[in-house]
Amino acid sequence: MSVVDSVPAVAAAPVPYAGSLLDPEARALLLGAVYEVGTDPEQATVLGRRTAEWERQVGLRSGAGHVIACASGTSALCLALRACRIGPGDEVIVPAFGAEPLASTVLTVGAVPVFADVHPATMVMDVADAARRLTGRTRAVVPAHTFTSLADMRGVRQLADAHGLTVIEDAAVAQEATLAGRAAGTWGDVGLYSFFPAKPFGMPGEGAAVLTDDAELADTVRLLRRHGQAEAHGPVHHQVGYDSGFDEVQAAYQLARLATQDARIARRAQISTYYSERFAPLRERGLGAPAPGDERCHYVYAVRTGRRDALARHLASRGVGTRVYYPLPLPRLPAFAPYAPAGARWPGAERASATHVALPLHPGLTESQVRRSAGAVCEFFD
Ligand SMILES: Cc1ncc(COP(=O)(O)O)c(C=O)c1O
Structure with missing residues (x-):
C-alpha cells in the first residue's frame, strides 16, 4: 500500500443551505453603522435622515415614485391593505402556496383571504384560477413572487382592471428583479420589499418598504406607520395606525452596503x-x-420532484443543505383552514408543497460548493 493510499479521504466541507448573516464585511458595516448612529449628535434612531435617504435609494433603483420604509414585510402588507381601504366585509385573493403573512395580514385588517391555486411548475398564482374565485366582495388581489418565479403581473393586471380590483404586489423576495424591463414591486397599485436577513437586500434585522406611484396612497401609508399621526401636524391621530418605523442603524447599514449590492445580486x-x-x-x-x-x-432556488424527501436525504448525505419552505398549502394550515371553503381544492399548491426542495443559493458560496451541490443533485438522478 502506498503512502497516498493510506491517507484517509478528507471529507469535503459541507455546503450550508444558508449563508453567513454577518460575514466579516457585514459585521464591520454593522459595527460602523452602530457607531455612526450612536455618536451622531442628532440622536435620531428611528425614521431619521438615513431612512429618508434609504427610501430615496430604493426609489432610484426601482423607479417607484414613493417609497415608505417600515418595520417588516408583514407590516408593509398590513399598511398597504389598510391604505387601500381593505377591511371587514372584503375578500382578498392570495396564492394558496406561499408565506404565511400573505393570509394572516388580510385577516389582521378584518378581511377574508380567498386562496387561488398556483401553477405547479412556477408555483406562483394561477390567474385563471383566481378569476374563478372572484365574488361580489372581492376587493383586491395579492400576487407574490416566489423563489425564482415572478408572478404573472400582466395577467393579474388584466384581471384587476376587468373587475375593478386593487393589486398589492408582494415583492418581499424580489428586489432587483425585472419583468419586461420594469422592476418587480412597481407593477401593482402598491408593492413591497422585505429586508429580512435572508432576502436579496437582507440586513441584520427586520425592515421593509412599501412602494407606490400614488401620492395619496403614499401619504396614507406614512400616516399609518406612525400610529395614524401626520408627520407635519404634531401628535394628532387621524386614523388607527401601527407602530411601524424603520431603524436608523439598519438604514445606515443598508446605505453602506449599497456599493456591493449589485455584485451580490x-x-x-x-x-x-x-x-x-x-x-x-x-x-x-x-x-x-x-x-x-x-x-x-434571485431569492431561493427550488427544484421539484416526486422523490423530494429521498433527494433531500441524498443531498444531506453529501453534505449539501436543503430546505422545504411551505410543506402545506396555506389553506391547509390550521391557522387558515377555517377560512377555506369546504370541499375547495388547490391541486397545484398541493403538488408544490409535496415536491419542492430548495438548494443553497447565497453569494458566499464558492465555485466548488456550487458545483458540488449541483453534482449531488445530478448524481441522484443518474
Ligand atoms: C412573500 C412574502 N411576503 C411577506 C413576507 C413577510 O416579510 P417579513 O419577514 O419582512 O415580515 C415574507 C417573508 O418571508 C414573504 O416571503
Whole structure:
C-alpha cells in the first residue's frame, strides 16, 4: 500500500443551505453603522435622515415614485391593505402556496383571504384560477413572487382592471428583479420589499418598504406607520395606525452596503443560472427546475420532484443543505383552514408543497460548493 493510499479521504466541507448573516464585511458595516448612529449628535434612531435617504435609494433603483420604509414585510402588507381601504366585509385573493403573512395580514385588517391555486411548475398564482374565485366582495388581489418565479403581473393586471380590483404586489423576495424591463414591486397599485436577513437586500434585522406611484396612497401609508399621526401636524391621530418605523442603524447599514449590492445580486443570478443549465437534461428523469432566463428573482432556488424527501436525504448525505419552505398549502394550515371553503381544492399548491426542495443559493458560496451541490443533485438522478 502506498503512502497516498493510506491517507484517509478528507471529507469535503459541507455546503450550508444558508449563508453567513454577518460575514466579516457585514459585521464591520454593522459595527460602523452602530457607531455612526450612536455618536451622531442628532440622536435620531428611528425614521431619521438615513431612512429618508434609504427610501430615496430604493426609489432610484426601482423607479417607484414613493417609497415608505417600515418595520417588516408583514407590516408593509398590513399598511398597504389598510391604505387601500381593505377591511371587514372584503375578500382578498392570495396564492394558496406561499408565506404565511400573505393570509394572516388580510385577516389582521378584518378581511377574508380567498386562496387561488398556483401553477405547479412556477408555483406562483394561477390567474385563471383566481378569476374563478372572484365574488361580489372581492376587493383586491395579492400576487407574490416566489423563489425564482415572478408572478404573472400582466395577467393579474388584466384581471384587476376587468373587475375593478386593487393589486398589492408582494415583492418581499424580489428586489432587483425585472419583468419586461420594469422592476418587480412597481407593477401593482402598491408593492413591497422585505429586508429580512435572508432576502436579496437582507440586513441584520427586520425592515421593509412599501412602494407606490400614488401620492395619496403614499401619504396614507406614512400616516399609518406612525400610529395614524401626520408627520407635519404634531401628535394628532387621524386614523388607527401601527407602530411601524424603520431603524436608523439598519438604514445606515443598508446605505453602506449599497456599493456591493449589485455584485451580490449578480452572484445569486450566476449560481441560479448555473443550476438551471446543469439541471435542464434532468427534466426527462423527473426533475422540475426553473428555466434559465433573465426574468426571475434571485431569492431561493427550488427544484421539484416526486422523490423530494429521498433527494433531500441524498443531498444531506453529501453534505449539501436543503430546505422545504411551505410543506402545506396555506389553506391547509390550521391557522387558515377555517377560512377555506369546504370541499375547495388547490391541486397545484398541493403538488408544490409535496415536491419542492430548495438548494443553497447565497453569494458566499464558492465555485466548488456550487458545483458540488449541483453534482449531488445530478448524481441522484443518474
Ligand atoms: C412573500 C412574502 N411576503 C411577506 C413576507 C413577510 O416579510 P417579513 O419577514 O419582512 O415580515 C415574507 C417573508 O418571508 C414573504 O416571503
